[in-house]
Every structure is written in C-alpha cells, then in structure tokens.
Amino acid sequence: MKDLLKICRRYILTAVFTICFVLGVNILFFFICLIRENRYKAEPVYYNWRTEQLAQSLVWDGEEYALSQEAAEKIDADYAFAMLIDPDGQVVWSRNLPEEIPLSYSLNDIASMSRWYLKDYPVKVWEHSGGLFVAAQPKNSIAKYEMEFRVSALKAFPSYLGAYLLCNLLIVFFLSLFFGIRLYKSLKSVAGGIENLHLQRPLNLPERGMTATLAQKLNDASILLFRQKSALDKRDNARTEWISGVSHDIRTPLSLIMGHADSLEHNPALDEEGRKEAASIRENSLQIRNLISDLNLTSKLEYDSYPLRLASCSPAALLRSLAAWHMNNGLPEHFRLELNVSPELERVTVLGDADLLTRAFRNLTSNSIRHNPQGCRIRIQADQKGSMAEICFSDTGRGIPVPVIKALYRPASRPSPARREEKGTAPEGKAAGSPAHTAPHIMGLRIVKQIVEAHHGELEFELQKDVCHCVTIRLPIQEQTAPDPEQKHLPRRRKPEAPQN
C-alpha cells in the first residue's frame, strides 16, 4: 500500500511537471515567434495603429488628397494598395490600385470588406475626414478570424476557472491512480519474483504488460539459478553418497580386522607383546570405526542430507542421561563430572533431534576425557537465558587450543597443509600427532558445530590465554509447553502426583 501511494504520488508529480513543462515551452515558443514576426514582418500588433497613422497622413490640401512621403513609401513597401472611399461610396483617392478593384462601393460591400477581404486582399479600414480610408495588404499575407464572446461568459470565466482546474486535477489524479495501480501490480509480481529468486525454484511470472521483458528476464534467471542449484545438489549428493559408499565398503574388512585382532588379543598362545599389539590394532580399528561414522555424519550434515527427527526434548533430561551414560560406562576415577541444571531450565524444551543433541553434548564431554588422560573436572552448567537454553561445558584440563577453533571456522574446503599442521598441534592422548588420532578431534567439534547450527543454535568458545576451557551451546527454547509445576491445570506435561500420607 505504501508502495502504491509512492507510485501514485510520483505519477501525479510527473504528470503535473510534464504539463507545466510542455505549456511553458509552448508559451515561450509562441512569444518568440510573435516577437520575431513583429520585428521583421507585418507588425500585426500595431496594425490598427498603423492604419490610423496612414489615414492621418492623407490630407486634403484644398484641391486633392496628398499623402506624406513617408506614408507613401510605407504603402509601397508593405501594402498592396490604399484608397479613400467618400461617403457616397466612390473612390476619391487611391494608390497602387489594381484593376480588379472596383471604384464604387455599396454599403454591403463596405460591411463585407471591413470585416473580411476585398477580392482576397486582406484590408483594414479607418475613419477619415473624407470618408473611409482603406489599406490592403498583399493577398495571402494575413488570415482574418472573427472572435466573439458573450459578455456573461467572459464575466463568469474567473469563477469557472476554479472548477476547470479542479476537474483537471481530478483527471490527472485518477489517471495517475489508474496507471499507478497498473504499474504497481506488474511491479508487484516482478518484486515477488525477485524475492523468490533465493528459493532457487523456477519462476513463472506473467510475461505481459509494461514489465514483460523484466518478468521474462527474471524467469530466465530463475531457471538458470535452479539449474545451478540442481547441479550443485547433484554434486553434493554424489559426494555424500561417495563417502557413504566408501565407508560402507570399509566396514566389512574392518569387521574382520577387529574380529581377528580381538581373537588374537585373547589368544593364550600369543605372548604378552603380541597380545598388546593385537589390542592396539583393535583399539585403532575402533577409532577408524568412529571416524567413519563421524565422517558420514559430518558429510550428511554439511549437505543437509541428514533428516532431522525433530521432537520436543528437554535439555535437562538429555544432559542427565549423558552424565548417567558417562558414569555407567566407567568414567575413570581421576575424572569428575558435575552437572548443574537450573530450575528454570527444567521446565523448558527445545525442538530438536534428541540423538543428535546428545551426540553434540557427548562429543564435548568425550573430548575433555580423551584429551586429558591425567584426569580433570568436567562441569556442565545449564541455564535459561532469555529465549535460549544455555549449556556451558567447561573443564579444568588443557582446553581447546585456538588453532583448532580457527580451523573449525575456516570455510569447509579441502584441508590445507596448514590446517593439517594445526590439527597436529592439538593436544592429544597417547597418540598425539598421528593423523588418525587428530582427525576425530576436529571432526568431533565440527559435528558439534554442525548439529548446533542445524538446530538454529549458537556455539561459543570462551578463550583464556589462547585456550578454550568453556564451550557454550545455546539452543532456542520452544514456546513454553511445560508450565510451572505448581500450577494445577497443565495442558500437556503434567505434574506427577506426590504419594498420599
């Protein structure tokens, strides 16, 4: 609506400007012509005055009429002829009189000539003491028109002027509105098309009216974008499928390696050294297994081909089950895991994929455990901050070095040699620096980042002297579905009843 007003205003302004401009130019042109004409040619403005002058230059000297020298020259130069008709209708004086011009005139002739032409000569008459002075200009030099106005109309003109102007303004306004609406409509569809371009779907804008070419161009552009997107999608899919295919093919041989290594590890015929080696093979195969599944997940998340199973989940419950998982799966003694959930967070839910969120949380806690073999305290603090659930993972271990965080925020591309080096500097467990062992580190964090992003959340690394000891995940809270536990009427999630005394 605002746009429509703008367009109409512009239309009206343009119309008024055009009218004024054209009128101005015309008036100017008219005056220029007038001035030029007057200066060099017949000087029509002074026509009557000149006829009067000429008439006065003709005087009776007692015997005959005599014309002054100056007037005679004027008549010879600018006029066809001049004559004087006495009250009886007889020509008593003339100069340059052509033969076709009669020498006597009736009242009818005089009346006709004084207003129009005499034998096609445009004539002017002036009262003279001796009768009627007639001055004729050459044929086809002057056009004569008669103009008459009713006096009442002339008198009413000023009062009509307002109405005329009003009518004109209304016409201009309605025309502007009409054209404005038309333009607005066609522009609107084009604007809608531009807004929809980012959806990368082929547009089908109507290609007619004043925006036909524009609409056509937009349609073409959208098809081009769509094709590009399809090509990109195809490539991304191919990559994801390739990774998935390769990891699939690795799984069977890896099963054999793990199975045989496990069997060797428990083979009493083998000496201790051999069993240790077998155990190492098994452990590293497990690493490869985790790597493969991480690689698969990260590539799927990267190209949005991971179907999120979204449901309302309670971050508090997820964190508790994570803590329980760690403790149930034998958290080494030199580690301490503390979980603090604020009462406010107990009541909120987030819309998310519980498995993925758990995975993100676990990647962070597992990183703390893996990279601090000497043990540390891991603290998970969960609060509600405005419309976000804020979960802060911190530990007293060696922390995440800045290069790792930088590598994480580098645009996803082929790992550069520099990046590999950075990964190598990451603090590692027993196999620090070995490529197989460094990869899960960055990949684990990358997966955390991807999962948080897939949930429209925020990930923050708090730095203290070049290392990060505190990673904060913020997830948007779902509209409060779990009300205050003290309330009686609970629409969805209800308060469990306390035992009766």
Place this chain on the structure above:
Amino acid sequence: MNHIYECRILIVDDNPQLLDMLFSILKKEGYQSLYTASSCREAREVFEGKAPDLIILDIMLPDGDGFSLFQEFRAASDIPILFLSAKDQDNDRLLGLGLGADDYLTKPFLPKELTLRLAAIIRRTYLSGSRPQKEEAGLALGNRIVHFDQGTVDTPEGPLSLTAKELLILKKLFENQGKIVTFDALCDAVWGDGYYTYENTLMVHIRRLREKIEEDPSHPRFLLTARGIGYRLAQEEKA
C-alpha cells in the same frame, strides 16, 4: 532349550572370510550347532533343512536383499533374527527393526558386542523364564528381600507392602542394577511419557522406598543417589 549354547544359529553373509570369522567367534563362545550360508538360496536351503533357532542376517546378498529374505523367513517362522549389516544409515536400521528384527548390529563390530546381543536375544526368546525366576526369587538387599510378584518386602520386623509406584521405581532400578537411572527415566517409568521430570515428587517416593528397603534410610546402602542425575540400585550383595 536349557542353555543358550544349545541354540542352532544360521549365519548368512556374502563375505566368506567374515562368515569364517563369525563361525569361529560363535564356536569359541560355545555355540554347538552353527550353519553358514553365503546367499539367499543357500540360506533358504538351510532354513528349510535344519530349522535353525536364530538367524544372523546380512542385508546385501548377491542374489537378493536381507530385508525380503527376512520377511520370507518371518512368514514361515517366528524365530529371532538379528541383522548384521554394513549399512549404517538410520533408515536401514529403522527399516530392519521396523520389520520386526530382534536386533540390528552394524559392521564393524566387536565380537563381544555380537555375542552379548545374541545371548540376550536367545535368553529373551527361549529362556524367558530365567529373569523372572530371579525376580520371583526376590531381590536380596542386606537382611531384607523384595518380592516383586507380591509387591512386598520381607524385613526382620515382618513384611511391608510396597505401593504401586514404589514397586515401579524399584523394578526400573532393578532392571538397570548397578547403573544410574536418571530422574527422567524413572518418572517416565512411573508416570509415563508426557510428565516432565519433577525431582521433588520422585524424591518423596524414594524416601518412602528407602524407609522400607534400607536398614538405615538416612544412610542408604542400596538405593543410592547420583546427585543431580538420578538414582542407582547398588549391585546385589551376596546374602
């Protein structure tokens, strides 16, 4: 069947090496009757000829897919089937489990994972009496014995009855004995899905439960608190 190792197992996988390895893992574990098949055709033959008690089934087979084979077998018999596949996509896993498979294990796997899951399936299917028998025998907690079937606790002072909710909580903890069960899981078990975790209400039930099963409720020995996370039923003590 008196023992899990009497279970006759058919292993279907197209990779002969893996088949060998699976065979030897299970053999070493103690299973007596093992059959192998490397294609759908062979699997059908064994299925009809030997009538196995359990099948370990791969999904990608040279002459068909495991899912269809599964449906074929399921139509003929109710024996437990475990998928062992390199397909790790959630969709495949969900499809397998959705069809009614008893378990789905992705490759690569640790032999222990497989044997534990197998044992669990066999116990569940063929020796289902074993766990309840244990339950029926009662849960000994120090000088007290919980009878789940009757919902009572034998104490030196005489029997005490447990409320329905106390019984549910105790059962849940007993099922996961030795492991922490979160408040959420306990609330879920007692009140069902849809209740948000309300620690305080649960705490009241736990306190009453402790009064019944602990000798000294203020210093519990069996029903332990994992602060901020949940509760744990300590491993059974040999009475």
